[in-house]
Amino acid sequence: MISLAITNVYGPSDHSLTDQFLTDLTGVASSISAPWLLIGDFNLTRSPSDKNNANFNFSLASRFNQTIDALQLFELPLLDRLFTWTNKRASPTLARLDRAFICTGFGELYPSTTLTSGHRPTSDHTPIIATIQSKIPKPSAFRLERSWLLDPSYLPAALLAWHSVPSGDNEAAVLVAQIKVARQASKVWLRKHRSPPHLYHNCYFIIRLLDYLEEFRPLIPGERCLRDLCSQRLELYLCQRAAYWKQRAKFRALKEGDANTKFFHARASGRRRKNQIATITVDGVQLITHQDKSDAMTAYYTSILGITNATSWNFDLSTLYNSEDLQILDDLILPFTEAEALLAVKSMNVNSAPGPDGFGPACCFDQWLPGELDYLQERHPAVDGPCPVLQYADDTLLLVRAEIVDIRRLKVTLDSFAMATGLKINYSKSTLVPMHVPQDRLERIVWLLQCQQASFPQVYLGLPLSNVKLNLAAFAPLISKVDRRLSGW
Known part of the structure; x- marks a missing residue:
C-alpha cells in the first residue's frame, strides 16, 4: 500500500509574516516522511519572469528559493499558462503565485505528474490542477539505448x-x-x-542469503558459482541503469555511475514534465489525448519533411x-x-x-x-574570409550598417543562399537590434527584412547582451535559472 502526503498552502499576503510562514513550512516538512506534494497559493514569486512588470522583490524571492532548496523540493512546471493571479485592472498586474512542489520520492513514484490550470470564472486566482500519474507513453519508433552496448x-x-x-x-x-x-x-x-522486473531484488536476495549461510558453513562450489553469477548480473544491471538515466538526464557535469543514477532519474523525470505538451489546437479543435496529439504532429511533419525544393x-x-x-x-x-x-x-x-x-x-x-x-x-x-559574422552552433549574429543599400544587399544575399541550398530562412524568428538608428529609417529596415525588432539588453546564448554596462537586475533571470537547476539538490 502506497501512502502520500498532500499539503494545501495559503501563504500570507502581508509579507511581514513571510519569514514566519517559511519557518512553519519547514516545520511541516520535518514531520512528513511519505512522498510529499505541496500545492496552493504561496503569495510569493521566485523569479522576475513570474510577473508581467518590473516590480519584483528580490529579497522575498531569495528567501523563498532558499527554503525550497533546503527542503529539497522540485517545482512542477505549469504547462498551459504563465500567470495565475490578476488584480483585474485596466492595465493589470499579472503574477505567478500558485505553485506545486514535490519531493524526490514523489517524483520517483509518479514521474509523469503534471500541473495544469482550470477556469477562473469569478476569483482573481486561476485554480491549478495536479494530475498524479506514473504512466509514460512509449514511442513506437526504434531507439538504440546506450545501456545495450x-x-x-x-x-x-x-x-x-x-x-x-x-x-x-x-x-x-x-x-x-x-x-x-x-x-x-x-x-x-x-x-x-529484456531484464526481468524483479532482477535486482532477486539477485540481491540470493547474494545476501549465501553470504549469511557462509557465516555458518563453507559454501559448496555450486553455491559459490551462483553467487558469482548473481554478482556479475547485478553489476551489469546497475551499469545499464546508470547509462539509461544518464542518457535521458542530458546532464554532463556528473559522471555516469550508480551513485548518480538517482539524480539522473529525477532530472530526466523533471525534463519530461517540463517538456510535456498539454494540448494542441488543430483547426480550432483542442487535442488532449496522447494518441490524438501524436497523430496530429505526425501528419504535420510528414507534410513538410522529405519534400525537395527546386534550387x-x-x-x-x-x-x-x-x-x-x-x-x-x-x-x-x-x-x-x-x-x-x-x-x-x-x-x-x-x-x-x-x-x-x-x-x-x-x-x-x-x-x-x-x-x-x-x-x-x-x-x-x-x-x-574575414567578415562581420559571428556563429555559434545554429545561432548567427550579423553586423551590418544601418544603410538601406547595405540592408538590400544583405537581403539579396540571404535570399540567394536560400535559393541555392533549398534552406529557407524564417525571418519571423529573426531579430533586428538597432543601435543609434533614426526611427524613420528603422521602420523601413524592419519592413525590408520582415523580422522582429528588439532592444538591449537581450539574451544571447543564455547570457545578457548589452551595449552598456549591465546592473545586477539584468542578471536576475540567469541567477534564477541557476537556482532552478540546483533546486532539490
Whole structure:
C-alpha cells in the first residue's frame, strides 16, 4: 500500500509574516516522511519572469528559493499558462503565485505528474490542477539505448546482421539496408535479453542469503558459482541503469555511475514534465489525448519533411572571393577521409539522442565506423574570409550598417543562399537590434527584412547582451535559472 502526503498552502499576503510562514513550512516538512506534494497559493514569486512588470522583490524571492532548496523540493512546471493571479485592472498586474512542489520520492513514484490550470470564472486566482500519474507513453519508433552496448552479447548480434548485407554500387542503398537489418536484429535481441522486473531484488536476495549461510558453513562450489553469477548480473544491471538515466538526464557535469543514477532519474523525470505538451489546437479543435496529439504532429511533419525544393545558383563565387580564396576553395572537391570522419564521430557526445534511424553516436565508437564509410562522399567546407559574422552552433549574429543599400544587399544575399541550398530562412524568428538608428529609417529596415525588432539588453546564448554596462537586475533571470537547476539538490 502506497501512502502520500498532500499539503494545501495559503501563504500570507502581508509579507511581514513571510519569514514566519517559511519557518512553519519547514516545520511541516520535518514531520512528513511519505512522498510529499505541496500545492496552493504561496503569495510569493521566485523569479522576475513570474510577473508581467518590473516590480519584483528580490529579497522575498531569495528567501523563498532558499527554503525550497533546503527542503529539497522540485517545482512542477505549469504547462498551459504563465500567470495565475490578476488584480483585474485596466492595465493589470499579472503574477505567478500558485505553485506545486514535490519531493524526490514523489517524483520517483509518479514521474509523469503534471500541473495544469482550470477556469477562473469569478476569483482573481486561476485554480491549478495536479494530475498524479506514473504512466509514460512509449514511442513506437526504434531507439538504440546506450545501456545495450554494455551487454557483451549485443554487439555480436547486431554486427552479424550489419555485415550480412552484400556490397553494391549504390553505397547509400547499402547503408540503408544495413541500418534496417541491424535495427531488426536489435529488436530480436531485446526481446530475448529484456531484464526481468524483479532482477535486482532477486539477485540481491540470493547474494545476501549465501553470504549469511557462509557465516555458518563453507559454501559448496555450486553455491559459490551462483553467487558469482548473481554478482556479475547485478553489476551489469546497475551499469545499464546508470547509462539509461544518464542518457535521458542530458546532464554532463556528473559522471555516469550508480551513485548518480538517482539524480539522473529525477532530472530526466523533471525534463519530461517540463517538456510535456498539454494540448494542441488543430483547426480550432483542442487535442488532449496522447494518441490524438501524436497523430496530429505526425501528419504535420510528414507534410513538410522529405519534400525537395527546386534550387537555382544565381551568383558567381568569383564575385564573393578574391583569387587567393578561390585557390582555397579547391578543397571542396576533396572527399572526407575515414580518419577525419572517425575523429568527428568520436568528438560527439555518446549520450546524444538517436537520429531518425534510431542509432546514436555511441554505436559508432570503435565498432561500426571503421570500414563502413564508403557512403561518405561529402566535401570539405570552404575557409571563410574575414567578415562581420559571428556563429555559434545554429545561432548567427550579423553586423551590418544601418544603410538601406547595405540592408538590400544583405537581403539579396540571404535570399540567394536560400535559393541555392533549398534552406529557407524564417525571418519571423529573426531579430533586428538597432543601435543609434533614426526611427524613420528603422521602420523601413524592419519592413525590408520582415523580422522582429528588439532592444538591449537581450539574451544571447543564455547570457545578457548589452551595449552598456549591465546592473545586477539584468542578471536576475540567469541567477534564477541557476537556482532552478540546483533546486532539490
